[in-house]
Amino acid sequence: MKKGILWRIILIAATVVISLVFFLPNTPLFQGMPAWWKDSMPNKGIILGLDLQGGLHLVFEVEGDKAVEIQTDRIASLLNGVFEKKKLQASVKREGDTIIVSPTTMELRKVIEDTYPLLTLTDAKDALKYRLPQAEMKRIKNSATDQVVEIIRNRIDQFGVAEPTIQRQGENEIVVQLPGVKDPKRAVDIIGKTAQLEFKIVDDESPVAAELPSSILPSEESQVLDRFKDKIPASDEILFERIVNKESGLLTKKPLLLKKAVLLSGDLLTEARVSIDERFNQPYVSITFNPTGAKMFEDITGQNVKKRLAIILDGNIYSAPVIQERIAGGNAQITGSYSMEEAKDLAIVLRAGSLPAPLNTLQNVTVGPSLGRDSIEAGAKAALIGTLLVMVFMIVYYKLSGVIADLALVLNIVLLLGAMASLNATLTLPGIAGIILAVGMAVDSNVLMFERMREEIKAGKTPRAAVEGGYTKAFWTIFDSHVTTLITAAVLFQFGTGPIKGFAVTLSLGVAINLFTALIGTKTVFDIMHFRKEVTRLSI
């Protein structure tokens, strides 16, 4: 008996010390610790959830079908090049994920199948229809999602956010968490932008070009597109340039007729920097191409002197300067109506690279820092008041035994915080609620035991026998009720996101730890009392 008590005391003391060590980083005391301690001991502790510290929670869906289409487009345009080289008359176009080639000659078929053995023929009646095999499409979608994660991480690193979380979720979803972001809107813009940079030639030769209005309101875009839909040549398209009036700040759009063909795209960039045009005090982004890109840029500018080159980002024209001469060296400038901040963000997304597929925002939750602070305050207050209410009740109702239960409750809270800190668990506002509820449930175990003890005393047992009887008889009741709470907490953990997960964590840890504190903690105190002298009356 004597030895048993000692071991239990050591066990309880050890768990308390370990808990405190793990929880230390969450206290101001940690700052004052010596360097060796900070380096060698756990230094992260409990992490505050986005709902408590403020921040941004985003869920994106990668449009994998678009990645397949982009890849198919690329193959189609390469095929076109092969046909041209071999002087074969053929039309190549893409519809959805299918490449359609006509006419249906065996010669074309042979060329296509020799160049891209991977393509599978799906139809050869009116035209040759080719598609990538399912496995390949799946691979493209999968790698697109992986690439998006990498690129977003890159962009966020350059944007500068402390401790971001970027995770892939399931097949094509990406979860981004940015704690403490000051300007959530800007962050969303930087992450979500596809940043597909393209260079196309403005078609000023077509008679339609002269008919286009020179300036429209942003809301009139679709109207213009409708009006000219049937007039423009098949190889052309209309895109809009964004123009901001410097004095009034008024945004207008200028439609331009462009040749559809992409002459050069942003994936050949090596560098993008913000510079300031001294004359107009206007920021612009200067870009540098890699050798391949530089050569292509030189050829394009050489072949199109006196024509206008449109610089397009995600389908919007930034500017369309006239090419004065062949430009060698691979340097270009993107000017346009944008602010310094927008120029910086543009440089970031260009440097980090374009996304292989557009993103679709599924969820966008921001919490301001002030609400987070209010929540912490309210949560802490509720926790304090709730714990005090429960503790006072226990002392009033169960006297000295109530004090013992309260000690166990404090032990429960200390171990819970320690366990959360050691797991680097995230504390959310519902998580705080979980702690408070766990406090209410924690004393339940003691209530059940104490009521049993009272029964045993009424039945005329000695205090020691009453304590033993109370513990053994109440054990299974306590165990059963804990397990049922754990079942639902586990379901919540599995199913819930962010804040709800936090709730499931605190509740289940609290309840599990309670089995230890209520059964071993309070029992040890009772045993110590009996060990020192034979107690004749139980204060319960």
Place this chain on the structure above:
Amino acid sequence: MIELLKDTNLDFMGNKKYAFIVSGILSVLGIIGIVQIARGHANLGVDFAGGTAVQIKFAQSVPLSQVRSAIDELGLRDFDLQDLPTENKVLIRVKKQEAKLGGASGKITDMLTRKFADKKPVIDSTTEIGPKVGSKLRQDALWAVLISVIGILGYVAFRFQFRFGVGATIATMHDVLAVTGIFYLMNKEFNLIILSALLTIAGYSLTDTVVVFDRIRENMKRYVKDPIDVIINKSINEVLSRTIVTSLTVFLAALALFLVGGEVIHDFAFAMLCGVVVGTYSSVFVASPIVTLLGKTTMKKR
């Protein structure tokens, strides 16, 4: 020794008719509530329904009508406003479902920060949830409730006789339904946080039920000759005070949350308060009577 209730001898089993009527009404309300949630007709939070929510805090009070006219200018249809006048906060919800998130929250915050610049607006939170996520969460939620109930039924059936398992499960479902019914009746918002309250209630309401069942099981061994009604009545009376005390401690904790826990957690705490009360009631008035009902029928068969 302070005792809440001293050696009670109340006739719980005799009054079960009234209890069944009350519980029946609550359960039907709850079922209506769940059906409406599944159909998307109840007051669903943005997380379940999809849409946009913006909460803004002002330094001084701003009349709702002014906020309304400012948002009207944006041309958003189908939005509603709610204010927390004590804290000068306004909550704007746009329910319109769009295939893609269109940045409605950005438009609203831009407009309001510009319009009411003199009232020093601070953005508390913005939430945009796509319709796809909303319907997936709704589905997941129903699954979560189902899986929990099955898990609990399985455990109780494993630990007790089958009829106890049935009684406990019906009592658990009754509690979840009753709180859902109360929320539906009060037109309170259903969101993820309320769902976690419901699941917690499901887990916790069993505590009381298990306490009663344990005692019934014990007494069935001790008083083999007594009819089950008498044994159950005796058992409930014996453990009544601890059933109430255990609930009371959780009630106190939830009460603190309800009173000072802040607006985000307010409804959660309210659900817990209801759940604790209903859970205690059901362990006495629902779970045990069902055990006797099942007991009678099985005895008759023999």
